[in-house]
Amino acid sequence: MTDAHVGLAGQLSRLPQRQVLSDDVYETVKGLIMDSVVQPGTRLNIDALTRELGISQTPIRESLARLESDGLVIKEPLRGYRVSSRLTRDEFDDLFEYRLHIEPWAAGRAAQRAGTEDLARLKAEMLSYTDVPDRPAYESYRAMAAHDQRFHDLVLELSGNETARLSFARTHCHLHLFRLYYGGGIATKALREHKTVVTAVRKGDPEEAAAAMRAHIEASRARLRPIFDQE
Amino acid sequence: MTDAHVGLAGQLSRLPQRQVLSDDVYETVKGLIMDSVVQPGTRLNIDALTRELGISQTPIRESLARLESDGLVIKEPLRGYRVSSRLTRDEFDDLFEYRLHIEPWAAGRAAQRAGTEDLARLKAEMLSYTDVPDRPAYESYRAMAAHDQRFHDLVLELSGNETARLSFARTHCHLHLFRLYYGGGIATKALREHKTVVTAVRKGDPEEAAAAMRAHIEASRARLRPIFDQE
């Protein structure tokens, strides 16, 4: 289901969401980008996509227009679209510096504001991910990445600042991070760190929640940063 | 000229930007929204736009898809698009709370990093706005709003964190603020506050720059907040 992108007004249509073809294509292409089925920097050819997906150009053009505004593809007028590149080292550093500004504060605010139902949602999210030992490494990582994204989005939601949540969502942080690294093996530490954040939020201790989130993001950065040293 | 929305990769095409019709339509509709020619919440009718602009549906659909991802319009599938509403009081508060997180820090970083050329750019931006006494109030406000947006974007650029700059740009902060209030008469104070920020950046004093930016944003919030008390 496409997430309803809404403006700052936050007004969702009261109608149940109707899915049109361009929404499906949007999710499909976004998934191809996320999974690096389409390599960073490669061309997205509209005619080729019409053949592969068996649909006409119009929903493809519309979905590419949205992906362009999302920053996931780059339009080269009269030449086609290109998938945005993987994060460079500088962009990675910028992203985490930005996260360190927004997310510890958000965790602190969540600790201040969270009610019983909010805490139940956090608990449910923590329980939604269980590592299955036999699962292929890629699948495991994909599931963990999806959980990670939901978890961080939820903390931002519980902070009560919709601008911050939307701004973070629009960085497509987890999509970019997911494209950097495919391996498994980091879920255990990340989950432990998530748990520490939730414990602090449950206690209603803003400073502890902020510190836990800061520690988690710094650790996450440390886990991923060596990717750039390999090049 | 459409601003080139690029992903975190920051890779602009090396080609000179070619303007296609959908880019023109994007800027046109965005301008209509900014100027409240199209009132918040009203429907954008694709067939009507084809008649008014004298072009076909395709570039209109594409531009609306981009505006949807930008959060400036809301798609109601099979029913049309609606202009996102004006900021509510809560969204206004969220936006300024978010700004207070990002922009003082950015000003401090700009103070740390700004070289001679950067300082020249700041000075040029300050000089780019001159209030003309006879100018109609609306035009004066529009010019001030444009300067305000460029100024804040420049400070964020000089902070060196492209993620923060993009995230802030994607809130379309100034477009939303512009829609709230049309009157004139606030330029003098805002310009004075800008000048204080620039002075601190020029001195290379991060704390002073951060404090000046914080004071400016708080003052700006104080100037605009009473709009919600009138309702």
Add this chain to the structure above:
DNA sequence: CTTCGCAATATCCTATAGGATCTGGAGCCG
């Protein structure tokens, strides 16, 4: 063997057509 030019083909962009869906107004009934 390499480079340049040209042409054919691929691709992009926009116009147009038509079926599906929604909306608003008119008419009828209570």
Add this chain to the structure above:
DNA sequence: CGGCTCCAGATCCTATAGGATATTGCGAAG
């Protein structure tokens, strides 16, 4: 007079066509 139902027209979405532009490959010349 008000409310409900139905239908005509408006609107949306996608398919398709065609002109404009870019790309790639082949052939010829140096």
